[in-house]
Amino acid sequence: MEMDFVKFRKLTQDFGRAERAFVKYDCLTVFDKFLLINHGDVLVANPGIEIIAHMETPSLPPSISEDKLQAYHSTTLYKSTIDTGLRFVDMAKEGPNWDGLLKWSIAHSDGTGTARKLSEDDRKWFMEAMQAQTIDVVKRMKEITLVMQTPDNILEEQGVTSTDLEGMLDELQDHVESIDMANDLHSIGGLTPLLNYLKSSHANIRAKAAEVVSTIVQNNPKSQQLVMDANGMEPLLSNFTSDDDVTSRTKALGAISSLIRHNRPGIQAFRLSNGYAALRDALSSESVRFQRKALNLIQYLLQENPSDCSVVTELGFPRILRHLAGSEDAEVREGALSGLHELAKVESSVVEKDDEKFKQVLQDRINDISMMSLEDLAAVREERQLVDSLWTAYYNEPSSLREKGLVVLPEDEDDAQKPPPDVASKVFESPLRPPSSNDEKSKSDKKETPLLLGP
Structure with a gap:
């Protein structure tokens, strides 16, 4: 060609x-x-x-x-x-x-x-x-920080658009995928202006800034603490609960989820800020993606803090989760079933045996699962087990899935007996390129994108 x-x-x-x-x-x-x-x-x-x-x-x-x-x-x-x-x-x-x-x-x-x-x-x-x-990544991050620190009116005078800024944040996100670069962002003065972008008048900037924050704090205790110290939770919660743009709300929730995972002070701050009530409202959204993120965080919080099950029950989560268990979206459905399962393990009051509507939802799932091919059954392994567990918890009897041998398949047991994947041998292979001592070298193939400020 x-x-x-x-x-x-x-x-x-x-x-x-x-x-x-x-x-x-x-x-x-x-x-x-x-x-x-x-x-x-x-x-x-x-x-x-x-x-x-x-x-x-x-x-x-x-x-x-x-x-x-x-x-x-x-x-x-x-x-x-x-x-x-x-x-x-x-x-x-x-x-x-x-x-x-x-x-x-x-x-x-x-x-x-x-x-x-x-x-x-x-x-x-x-x-x-x-x-x-x-490119020198630290130098580049300093240049991006300079742009983030520049007042909006000056950027507008120079013809810089929100799309340009979104592209700049996209580049910054690439750089902070390195945990060292993520921690260095605070040292060079870039964290505070990034958090200020969460308050931008442009929805795409608010959403992208939240995405960058999520990358910075994910599995990074040091940056989690830095964001907490910089009061980064406040604008994230504000966008999560009241932003007019659903994408911005979803990205803010993703950043909150990354910020508070394995972070006890973060979880406590989330709880004290009526975070559970905000999650309940998110479940009523028409955005499937927003619902998925909310359900994932709910499951994590209940697993980490079983005592919160009583709070969640008082806020009316069981009724909402039972409704979402009938969702057409597989991830929403499984997330709702997982939430109900966590609640049922701790709060017996959530088990409403007279809820015929929920019983029909479970029965419909049992019927659908019973008609699946082996390939499709493998894809709903978690859901099969959740449906059976909830049926047992609610009605004190095994589901018909168990009678049909569809709760645990022979293939499931074979997978459980397989040795763990080999993740160590690659470490001893000859590298395709010389190892680098600095994370910024991993980005060395990238062509520098011209910044938008004039001299």
């Missing part, structure tokens, strides 16, 4: 942020490493990095001359590069296709060729090409 980089750039722009998937899924590294090892006889101008560069700007990196680029374009390897690059863009939409990448690598390496050693000039040129695309 013949295609120049300008056309490739336009194509990838149609796919939105496809270029980020190259780095996120590490396809870029695998691809470049393969080319470098198996095609040492061709002067490879790091095709992946060229593609990344040309998606941001049509100009060449200083280290890549037009002559070298034209010479490279004349090779069959270039055409193969573009064809593979396009497949990587598809992977950006659907996730990495590792099997496809392996087959491609095998097809292009029969083991009979002898790769020559790169000369010092070629090696130097190659490293310069890579370094031309390397």
Whole structure:
């Protein structure tokens, strides 16, 4: 497939942020490493990095001359590069296709060729090409912090839109996926202005800021404490309970969930702020995604704090959960059943044997499950067990699922006996690239996005 980089750039722009998937899924590294090892006889101008560069700007990196680029374009390897690059863009939409990448690598390496050693000039040129695309993450975060600290009216005068700011926050989220970078954001003065963005007049900025906060505090006790100390819970709760935009409400709830998990002071602050009442209201939303997040947090809180079951019962959760148990959405349905199961283990008062409506809901699920194929049964393993447990708790008898042998299948037992997945051997494999001491190096393939402030 013949295609120049300008056309490739336009194509990838149609796919939105496809270029980020190259780095996120590490396809870029695998691809470049393969080319470098198996095609040492061709002067490879790091095709992946060229593609990344040309998606941001049509100009060449200083280290890549037009002559070298034209010479490279004349090779069959270039055409193969573009064809593979396009497949990587598809992977950006659907996730990495590792099997496809392996087959491609095998097809292009029969083991009979002898790769020559790169000369010092070629090696130097190659490293310069890579370094031309390397960014200093801390420096970049400081630049983003400067923008976040700039008053809205000045940004508007410079033509900066809310969409531009959302893209900037999207980049910041990539950087703070590293726990060290997440903790450093406070040190460079970026945490407070980020939390201020939760109060933005633009819903997309409020939503994206909450998403970045969620990334920062997830499984990160230090940043959880920093956000709590900066009073970050207050704007998150405000957006969760009263934002007009349901996406902003959903993202705020996701950030709260990440903030209070394994964080006792955070849970206490949530409880004292009438968090359970807010979760109850969220369950009445028409947004399925909002309901899912609320149900997940409810289940976690009840598992961590069984004594809260009485509070939840007094707030009327059982009735709402019984209603949601009949939802058409599988995740909402399972979340509601899980919540009822947690309550039934502690609060006997939630078991209303005379609730014929709920009995019919359970019976309908039993009927549907009984007619499923083995493949579909495997997908509803948790739901099968929850339905049976709740039927037993409510009606003091096993459900017909148990009589039919559908609560625990032989396949379920086989899965339970399987050894745990091997997660250690990869640690001892030869790395595809040299290990880096700084997390920011993991982002080194990314092309710097121009900031929007003038001099």
